[in-house]
Amino acid sequence: MISWDDEVLTAVVGGVELFRYVHRPSTPAFEGPKPYLHPVRTLTGDVVTAFRPHDHRWHKGVQMTATDVSGENFWGGVTYVCDQGYVALPNVGTMRHEEFAEDGERLSWFTEAGERWVGERRVLAVRDVEPESWTLEFATSLTNLRAEPLVFGSPTTNGRELAGYTGFFWRGPRSFTGGEVIAADGGTGQEMMGSAAPWLAFVGQHDEVDRSSTLLFLDHPDNKGTHWFVRSTPFAAVNPSFAFHDTVSLGPGETLDLRYRLVVGNGAWSRERLESYVEEHPW
Numbered sequence: 001m002i003s004w005d006d007e008v009l010t011a012v013v014g015g016v017e018l019f020r021y022v023h024r025p026s027t028p029a030f031e032g033p034k035p036y037l038h039p040v041r042t043l044t045g046d047v048v049t050a051f052r053p054h055d056h057r058w059h060k061g062v063q064m065t066a067t068d069v070s071g072e073n074f075w076g077g078v079t080y081v082c083d084q085g086y087v088a089l090p091n092v093g094t095m096r097h098e099e100f101a102e103d104g105e106r107l108s109w110f111t112e113a114g115e116r117w118v119g120e121r122r123v124l125a126v127r128d129v130e131p132e133s134w135t136l137e138f139a140t141s142l143t144n145l146r147a148e149p150l151v152f153g154s155p156t157t158n159g160r161e162l163a164g165y166t167g168f169f170w171r172g173p174r175s176f177t178g179g180e181v182i183a184a185d186g187g188t189g190q191e192m193m194g195s196a197a198p199w200l201a202f203v204g205q206h207d208e209v210d211r212s213s214t215l216l217f218l219d220h221p222d223n224k225g226t227h228w229f230v231r232s233t234p235f236a237a238v239n240p241s242f243a244f245h246d247t248v249s250l251g252p253g254e255t256l257d258l259r260y261r262l263v264v265g266n267g268a269w270s271r272e273r274l275e276s277y278v279e280e281h282p283w
Helices: 271-280
Strands: 002-004 008-013 016-022 036-040 062-064 079-081 085-087 094-101 104-110 116-130 133-144 150-153 168-171 180-183 199-205 212-219 227-231 237-241 248-250 255-266
Touching: 008 116, 016 133, 062 133, 168 255, 199 227, 199 237, 199 271, 212 237, 212 271, 248 255
Parallel strands: none
Antiparallel strands: 002 008, 008 016, 016 036, 036 062, 062 168, 079 085, 094 104, 104 116, 116 133, 133 255, 150 248, 168 237, 180 199, 199 212, 212 255, 227 237
């Protein structure tokens, strides 16, 4: 069941609130106000997202982000500047919900100076609800509204090694720190940082309850140039970045389409189980 009001959309299955999608958040300007999903839960009710952690206040559950858009920061917080490091700049923009329409949610991206640079159509869908897992499908279409190209980048494209985060981003609970990373084609661990793979999974343990959860991230085959940003220490985070190593230029009026799936599973899934699931649930 899906319900919503002026601020929050909620998805409930079998009496469990799977997620709250806060589409009109009361977020401090420095943290880059934008819609987010939190809490996100397994079918047993375990929370698999973190909200506003002390180390990065702008990390909020699951979000669509952009660290560098022609010099503007739609990620939140400080900006990485080559030869200077992270600097607080007057460039933190907002992603504003406009409306829910028949073909999805409409959003606008405004710079800190108030210029509307990006028009977005976003679709969130709950699918493949099974006894031990459910899937969030996330699709977005980003259209350049400027009269000049928009260049999407990341801290890595600006000179910071292996910090190419931008785009669809998940921050895990503090108890997931040190969790297990399993990826396609035998990939494992934080060695996946900056690597390409069609899927990547994170297995974490919960505090208070004797349970683990698995999050499986699947990149759509049509997404170009995806490389994984992944950390299990000092915190749990996964991001299939579309501009990790190289910038992406979007001409005036052009649209960038991106699609992802996030499978939220009960328990600690093995590589064999993950591979079987991916094979049985093709795009």
